[in-house]
Amino acid sequence: MPVAILFAVTAWAAFAPIEAASREKVFEIPKGTWARRMSGDPVEILPDHIRLTLGVQDVLLLRNLDDVPQIFGPTLMMPGQSFRLPFASAARYDFACTAHASGQMTIVVDPFPANPWQRLRWRVLNWLEQRAAARPTATSSPENRSEPAAAVEQ
Secondary structure, eight states, rough: OHHHHHHHHHHHHHHHHHSSSSSSEEEEEOOTTTHHHHHTTOOOSSSSSEEETTTTBBBBEEEESSSSOOOEEEEEEEETOEEEEEEEEEEEEEBBBSSSSSSSEEEEEOOOOSSSSHHHHHHHHHHHHHHHHHSSEEEEEEEGGOGGGGGOOO
16 A cells, blocks of 8 residues: 555656746845844855745845845845845856855756656655755854844833
């Protein structure tokens, strides 16, 4: 019986069409990010690598909710502004990004998974990526954050 269930799940993952609720993958730069970084907190608010897929999620949307301008590639995002970047070609893109401590961000745009093996691979990679994003890291857990003194409420 478990083999039959595994086979059914694998067959669904390989043959079912891939859909996403939105073609945009949204990331926000939270208010206070620059102040936290200037106080010595090694805050990582955006992943170093972002994976997009043509025809599924192929638009990067960055929102700057911080109090200071942020640079992404050649674009200066003022506080409160958003930057929407659609991708039309599968490739690896490297951008300068002031929201990262390293100053760099890599975006990998995969081709649309057209055949069953590609869809199965896409679903497995997507599942693994979601699991990794759900795990707390040393710099993202609340007990390891050092808030700036001005932001601490009594």
